[in-house]
Amino acid sequence: MSSVKFIIADVFTEERFGGNQLAVFTDGRGLDASTMQNIAREMNYAETTFILPPEREGDYQVRIFTPAHELPFAGHPLVGSAYVIVAERMKEWSAPLTSLTLETGVGPIQVEVETAEDRAGRSTMTQPLPVVKGSFTEIERLAAALSIEASEIERTGTPVEAIFNGITTLITPVSSLRAVEAIKIDTGALERISNEMEAMTVTAFTRETLHPASAVHCRVFAPAAGVIEDAATGSANGPLGYYLARHRIIEAEPVTRVVSEQGYEMKRPSTLHIELSVNAETNEVTKVRVGGGVVISGRGEIILS
Numbered sequence: 001m002s003s004v005k006f007i008i009a010d011v012f013t014e015e016r017f018g019g020n021q022l023a024v025f026t027d028g029r030g031l032d033a034s035t036m037q038n039i040a041r042e043m044n045y046a047e048t049t050f051i052l053p054p055e056r057e058g059d060y061q062v063r064i065f066t067p068a069h070e071l072p073f074a075g076h077p078l079v080g081s082a083y084v085i086v087a088e089r090m091k092e093w094s095a096p097l098t099s100l101t102l103e104t105g106v107g108p109i110q111v112e113v114e115t116a117e118d119r120a121g122r123s124t125m126t127q128p129l130p131v132v133k134g135s136f137t138e139i140e141r142l143a144a145a146l147s148i149e150a151s152e153i154e155r156t157g158t159p160v161e162a163i164f165n166g167i168t169t170l171i172t173p174v175s176s177l178r179a180v181e182a183i184k185i186d187t188g189a190l191e192r193i194s195n196e197m198e199a200m201t202v203t204a205f206t207r208e209t210l211h212p213a214s215a216v217h218c219r220v221f222a223p224a225a226g227v228i229e230d231a232a233t234g235s236a237n238g239p240l241g242y243y244l245a246r247h248r249i250i251e252a253e254p255v256t257r258v259v260s261e262q263g264y265e266m267k268r269p270s271t272l273h274i275e276l277s278v279n280a281e282t283n284e285v286t287k288v289r290v291g292g293g294v295v296i297s298g299r300g301e302i303i304l305s
Contacts, residue, residue, distance in 0.1 A: 002305040004031065004039070006048075007088070008298035011080035012232035012262075012270040016297045019270045020232035020263065022080040023048040025302075026088060028063065033070065039302055040065035046227045047077040051085065058103040059091055068226025071200070072105025073166030075234015075290055079123045082111035083294035087120040106166040112291075124273070124291025125234065130242040133162040136170060136197055145189035146172070146204060152179040158247045162197045163239035165288070169220070170199040171243045177208035177217055181265060187223045194224040201225070203236045205260075207249070214261040214271075215250060216240065231263035232270030238288045241274035245285055252278040 006025045013019030023043040028036065028050030040048035044067055052061040062081050064071040071077075082100050085091050091100055096116045102109045106128055114121030136142060142160060143150040153160065156173035163171055170193070174180050183204060190202060205218035218240060220233040230236075241258045244250045250258060256276040263270035270292070277287035 003301040003303045004028075005299070005301045007084050007296055008300070009080040009084055010295045010297050011076040012234070012272050012292035013295060014293040016295045018263070018268055019292070019295070020076045020230065020268065021045045022077055024081050024084045025050045026084065026090065028052045035304070036063060036065055037070065041067045042302065046230050047071070047074055049077045049081045051081060054103055056103060056108075058101040058108050060085060060100070061103040064104070066222070066225045066227055071167065071225070073109070073128070073235060075125065075127070075237065076232050078102055078104065078109055078111060078125050079234055079291060080294055082113055082125070083120055083123040084296070086113040086115060087296060121293070122291055123294050124289050127235070127238040127288045127290060128165045129285070129288060130163045130165045130239045133164050133168055134197065136160040136162065136193065141189075142172065142193060145186045145193055147184045147186065148174065148179045148182060152176060158249065161243060162199050163243060165235065165239050167201070167235055168197065168199040169201040169203045169236040169239050170194065170197050171240060172202060172204045174204050174206045177206050177210070180204055180206045180217060180219055183219060185221050185223070185228070187228065190221060191223040199224070201230070201233060201236050203233070203240055205240060209261055210264060211261060213259055215258045216244070216260045218260055218262050219265060220262065229266060231266050231268035232272060232292070233262065234272060234290045237262070237272045237274055238290045241276050242285050242288060245276055245278055245283065248283070252276070252280070252283055254278060254280055
């Protein structure tokens with residue numbers, strides 16, 4: 001019998017059964033892309049990763065699959081995979097931080113995992129710098145796809161922007177928590193908008209939050225990737241932090257820290273810690289890091305033959 005083993009990690013949470021679920025196959029050698037895609041479809045999580053030997057100078061290569069597509073880059077899969085690699089002692093520890101270089105479809109990504117007191121802790125990735133790809137001005141159409149009033153977007157006074165950091169997310173400001181919580185997407189309509197903007201995800205956020213320590217409350221939808229809603233999205237929260245600094249929605253400091261809450265509507269509470277390096281004179285963001293807690297919640301195997 002042939003099988004491959006996996007670990008289930010809950011990412012961007014300190015508590016089991018919160019955050020975003022991730023299946024990590026710790027040894028993907030011998031699996032072709034078609035088999036990886038079939039396994040990801042079988043797992044049916046937002047993403048599944050396969051750890052492979054490096055092809056260049058990284059510690060490991062990581063391939064990332066949604067149930068429908070392979071992705072060149074994503075946030076919680078890299079944060080979670082790095083944590084699993086360290087927690088399973090697949091990389092030699094160096095307290096207080098163990099650094100990894102993960103090879104991805106957008107190049108090498110640096111991730112640091114806290115390794116103090118003989119346990120793995122918060123995992124933080126440095127993301128590619130965001131780039132604005134354009135604005136979406138058909139607010140009535142977007143609001144209808146989200147089943148909210150257009151005025152909820154218009155009242156914010158800031159644009160809907162497509163921002164790319166390896167994949168593109170459509171950042172959509174919303175004025176109230178009530179409106180964000182009430183979103184019920186028209187899957188086909190939102191997928192068409194996503195495809196027009198070449199955006200893998202749509203990020204709706206508000207400054208009204210459930211917790212005083214949070215700066216934003218957000219929901220992330222990815223019908224173009226075969227995922228209706230994502231519980232915690234590192235690849236979208238990096239651009240969200242960039243958007244907040246770019247439009248001076250938050251007070252930017254040389255090191256600007258933003259706490260983002262996500263996943264509550266899915267009963268998967270998630271906390272994402274965004275750290276921006278900002279040039280105080282120009283307001284230019286020069287580095288984006290996103291991290292959070294990870295908890296291992298299960299182990300198993302998939303039978304191949």
